[in-house]
Amino acid sequence: MRASARVVGGGALLLVALVAFTPIAETLHGGVEPPALSPADAIVVLGSGVMPEGELTDNSLRRTVHGIRLFRQGLAPRIVLLGPAYHGAVEAEVRARYAADLGVPVAAVLVEPEGISTRDEAERVLARLGGRRGPSIILVTGLQHMARARRVFEREGMTVAAAPVLEDSLRPQKPQARLALARAIVQEAIARAYYRMAGAS
């Protein structure tokens, strides 16, 4: 058992060193191409967290601003802002206040704070956008999360155009940032496998 542990440990340390000190995570990711977007029925901005103080987390703010920019470009008449309550603050409501402050008409904003998973959010968005007829949406979420989220929304019958938000640099220079990127890639790969097993994508 100790000999096996040494082999596993050696392999793990070698892997960590490779990920931290070489651009292997960057190579694995493959990069991102800017999407060509055309008008849709709605812009859908997935949640990413809010602080107990009521301020959006960095990633949530990036997604919110990206969604508002797309709305201001006239790409959809409605914007759906998602995000549940964390520690008493409701992410979707905080985002709606940002949208109002940045000039989005209140009537164009749909607030959806009840979703508890990407799959559940897709069902709720479909219901909010009118039910059976498959609406077209521009989906705003993190780059790592986009592939899985897109499949989940398409499975609900929506036509999805992806508008991913870069949340971590794909060319990290510091070992810690490289490890974070690798962790995000692995985490999302596991989540995709889980969704596939659960029949959600």
Place this chain on the structure above:
Amino acid sequence: MDSLYLLLLFALTSVALVAVGARVLGLRATSLRGALARVLELSGFTVLLTVVNVAAGFLLVLALRFLTGTFVSLYLNTDAMLVLMSVLQAAALQWWIASRDGDDG
């Protein structure tokens, strides 16, 4: 550059550590190999226990969702603290096995 800096720092302090160990603490250079093997062992046990902890956490979250009907995030199991706690478990397991093998230093 950041990577090179950290690697250089690590190399410098490692060389200094070996020098202090040999000259100040009177440690034998030949026993260093065994110490490094134990480091690999600890890393291996840490990997194993991290996998166990994450898998158990995954099942626990699914069970909590099922039993309580409320949302519990699977991402709770991706906190970096879980790796540090796995290191503690791994160290305890390593020393426990070592004591069984009559190798408890």
